[in-house]
Amino acid sequence: GGAGGELSGLEAYFEGEEDEVVLGDGPEDQADFLDISGLRKERAEQRELTWVVFLNKVWKKLPKKDTTEIGASLLWAEVNSSLKGSVEALMILAEKSRSSQMAERYELLKLQYEAQGKKQSAITPAQREQVWGLFMVYEKVRVANHYYDQNDLVADLYRRLKSFGPSGVFFHRCYVDEVQDFTLAELFLMFQFTDANYSFLAGDTAQTINPGINFRFTDLRALFTRMDQDPSFAAHRIATPSPYSLSTSYRSHTGVLQLASSVVEVLYAYFPRAIDNLGLDQGLFDGPKPKLLLVDDIAELTVMLLGHQRSSSGRIDFGSEQVILVRDDQARKSLPPSLAESAIVLTVFEAKGLEFNDVLLWNFFQDSPATKEWRVLYSYLEETQGGKDTAGKSAGAVAMAEVREENFDNMESLSASKRRPLAFEPGKYAILESELKALYCALTRARINVWIVDFDKQKRDPAFAWFRDTGLAQ
Numbered sequence: 001g002g003a004g005g006e007l008s009g010l011e012a013y014f015e016g017e018e019d020e021v022v023l024g025d026g027p028e029d030q031a032d033f034l035d036i037s038g039l040r041k042e043r044a045e046q047r048e049l050t051w052v053v054f055l056n057k058v059w060k061k062l063p064k065k066d067t068t069e070i071g072a073s074l075l076w077a078e079v080n081s082s083l084k085g086s087v088e089a090l091m092i093l094a095e096k097s098r099s100s101q102m103a104e105r106y107e108l109l110k111l112q113y114e115a116q117g118k119k120q121s122a123i124t125p126a127q128r129e130q131v132w133g134l135f136m137v138y139e140k141v142r143v144a145n146h147y148y149d150q151n152d153l154v155a156d157l158y159r160r161l162k163s164f165g166p167s168g169v170f171f172h173r174c175y176v177d178e179v180q181d182f183t184l185a186e187l188f189l190m191f192q193f194t195d196a197n198y199s200f201l202a203g204d205t206a207q208t209i210n211p212g213i214n215f216r217f218t219d220l221r222a223l224f225t226r227m228d229q230d231p232s233f234a235a236h237r238i239a240t241p242s243p244y245s246l247s248t249s250y251r252s253h254t255g256v257l258q259l260a261s262s263v264v265e266v267l268y269a270y271f272p273r274a275i276d277n278l279g280l281d282q283g284l285f286d287g288p289k290p291k292l293l294l295v296d297d298i299a300e301l302t303v304m305l306l307g308h309q310r311s312s313s314g315r316i317d318f319g320s321e322q323v324i325l326v327r328d329d330q331a332r333k334s335l336p337p338s339l340a341e342s343a344i345v346l347t348v349f350e351a352k353g354l355e356f357n358d359v360l361l362w363n364f365f366q367d368s369p370a371t372k373e374w375r376v377l378y379s380y381l382e383e384t385q386g387g388k389d390t391a392g393k394s395a396g397a398v399a400m401a402e403v404r405e406e407n408f409d410n411m412e413s414l415s416a417s418k419r420r421p422l423a424f425e426p427g428k429y430a431i432l433e434s435e436l437k438a439l440y441c442a443l444t445r446a447r448i449n450v451w452i453v454d455f456d457k458q459k460r461d462p463a464f465a466w467f468r469d470t471g472l473a474q
Contacts, residue, residue, distance in 0.1 A: 253287030
């Protein structure tokens, strides 16, 4: 029973592995995908290769000449959703082999990756070749530093399942919320312990903000079809379900949902394979448009918030129904004490699934890992607003008139002549996909008010111009 006994049992569980841990210069000398020593209790946390570790430790060691066209977010997504996170990759990774057989395993991984068609991958064959080269370096760095990623863990568990069976473990019903945060390999492993016909899976592909996951319900349907044809599920037929689309929002009103829906439309336009086309959310009642708070300091922010308070109490009352959303823990620590001490402060990821009356979105663009990529929104604005006329006026002019009617004449923004639109290039600006999904997730936490404050005028302006010129924010 004690901790020492648990550790001893864990070490015994990993005994008898035939795989050697060897690092050489070529793929044939690579260590196995999972360095089992990294899973021991006292070192597991340090050894896990998460998105943060990848960004700070691994990405910097990759060849700079190969990373100019392939960004960190794109490589991480390809590794976790295609190269190692697909069911096809799981079948390869779970095969027990010695280091001398690693070259063959890598070759199989490469073949299945290159075989992906346009429906499975948004990047070109030339970009996949670049990704493969970076992936090989990723694997060398991972093994040399005794890291394991989540895919290695899933493959090891599946390998053990095939060797020892489920040991009597079976769940009669399986309920999965936020299913979009799972890889297909993880779901496939989970279905080994239940009857997939009695599973209930819920999620929203517009909220896939877990780095590295490319999830669509169309891919999930394909997984059910595959399982029905897999011999390991031969005990019962598995029907391929049709998804139910729940488009009515019982949380947010149309003022919030119209802005959130515009974010989804950009995702459809630039990342059609990253999100299911299930229709835009519909609200049951009207409400105030989100507010863009253009301030230079906290004192000015206080005055602005007082002006938009629903209460007339004369003070800002942050209670259980208000939240400040930040990007990460570092942003949380940098909040002014006057805000941090009087409000609930959550990261966007922590707030998933929660709802509040009022949401203050803090420095979303300033703290964004995307920089010039946001300028793509200038191009989107030109493409969608430039050529549409309403009674002799462009849609942009009509929207601007609506905004002025809301007494927002003093909004600061770069003039149209100073804007520098950036043409979208598939595969090059992949980081925008996760950023737009995070923005959608943040906006839809609100029941009533959304206040957006950002102190980086350059980084915020493309989005602020988009919100303003379409008349979706005040």
